[in-house]
Amino acid sequence: MRTVVFFFLLLHISMAAGLWPRPAIAAQSQALQLPEIGFAIIKTSRVAVMEGLLLPGGSFGKQIDSNFSAFLIKHRDEYLLFDTGMGRQIDQQYRADMPLWWRPFFKYEAPVLPAREQLELAGIPPLRRVILSHSHWDHAGGILDFPEAKISVAAAEMDVIRHPTRGPGGSWASQISSASIQWDLLKFQPQPYRGYAQSLDLFGDGTVVLVPMPGHTPGSIGMFLTVGSGQVYFFIGDVAWTVEAVKAGAAKFWAAAALVDGHAEQTHSSLEQLRILMRQEPGLILLPAHDSAVQDRLGYFPQWVK
Ligand SMILES: [Zn+2]
Numbered sequence: 001m002r003t004v005v006f007f008f009l010l011l012h013i014s015m016a017a018g019l020w021p022r023p024a025i026a027a028q029s030q031a032l033q034l035p036e037i038g039f040a041i042i043k044t045s046r047v048a049v050m051e052g053l054l055l056p057g058g059s060f061g062k063q064i065d066s067n068f069s070a071f072l073i074k075h076r077d078e079y080l081l082f083d084t085g086m087g088r089q090i091d092q093q094y095r096a097d098m099p100l101w102w103r104p105f106f107k108y109e110a111p112v113l114p115a116r117e118q119l120e121l122a123g124i125p126p127l128r129r130v131i132l133s134h135s136h137w138d139h140a141g142g143i144l145d146f147p148e149a150k151i152s153v154a155a156a157e158m159d160v161i162r163h164p165t166r167g168p169g170g171s172w173a174s175q176i177s178s179a180s181i182q183w184d185l186l187k188f189q190p191q192p193y194r195g196y197a198q199s200l201d202l203f204g205d206g207t208v209v210l211v212p213m214p215g216h217t218p219g220s221i222g223m224f225l226t227v228g229s230g231q232v233y234f235f236i237g238d239v240a241w242t243v244e245a246v247k248a249g250a251a252k253f254w255a256a257a258a259l260v261d262g263h264a265e266q267t268h269s270s271l272e273q274l275r276i277l278m279r280q281e282p283g284l285i286l287l288p289a290h291d292s293a294v295q296d297r298l299g300y301f302p303q304w305v306k
Pocket of ligand 1: 216238260
């Protein structure tokens with residue numbers, strides 16, 4: 001009898017002292033455990049923009065967040081980054097390559113939390129590979145922070161990289177012209193995948209598959225990732241800025257599209273192909289690089305999606 005009383009007393013004390021994890025904490029710590037195959041969203045910065053610029057039919061009086069994110073992919077023992085967001089040198093790069101008259105319209109908010117710093121803090125080993133969805137400044141801003149990594153791009157993107165441009169829809173010399181960058185060209189195969197004529201199965205096991213999505217830039221690419229649970233995520237870079245825009249079939253506000261989309265017709269056909277795919281596979285989860293609503297729902301590094 002005394003033992004039973006003692007047991008209940010112990011149970012009571014340990015619960016009161018929080019020795020037994022509460023469900024929310026348990027769920028969170030589970031998300032922090034490393035997956036076999038999964039990803040984490042590294043938010044490097046954000047900016048509030050007029051909703052009308054991001055969503056068709058959106059208000060120009062209301063502001064919503066646009067994220068500048070990098071995506072950390074874990075494939076068994078290997079880590080790689082898809083896009084970099086803003087890096088350590090973004091302030092100098094912005095001063096060099098964003099003309100004064102564009103600065104009120106194209107900004108990023110402090111604090112900037114570069115991917116490299118977030119990874120080092122978490123003890124993630126140095127990356128050997130960074131893949132760019134495309135070379136625009138808000139995606140390539142951190143590549144100089146990964147000098148030991150090869151920087152993989154579609155061959156078609158090298159034309160842009162060899163001829164950098166300034167401004168909001170630019171691939172900036174301050175980020176991509178260093179002779180020390182180890183460019184690596186992705187070799188797409190004539191292997192159809194989910195409606196795309198060409199693809200590149202990165203690990204040969206179908207979990208990470210890259211596809212060309214030209215238009216926004218000539219070498220824009222998307223990445224399909226099948227995580228441990230079997231769920232498939234499709235990272236689409238800047239083909240569209242939000243999932244809502246994809247559903248509506250209107251990628252970007254026309255003035256913004258004119259500024260940032262290199263080739264309007266190609267961008268439109270990449271978007272149409274995406275809409276066909278979404279109708280065929282409604283379970284697919286789309287991740288536009290800047291869509292804060294989708295990213296907020298999935299959570300941020302060091303939380304993993306698995
Ligand atoms: Zn872009």
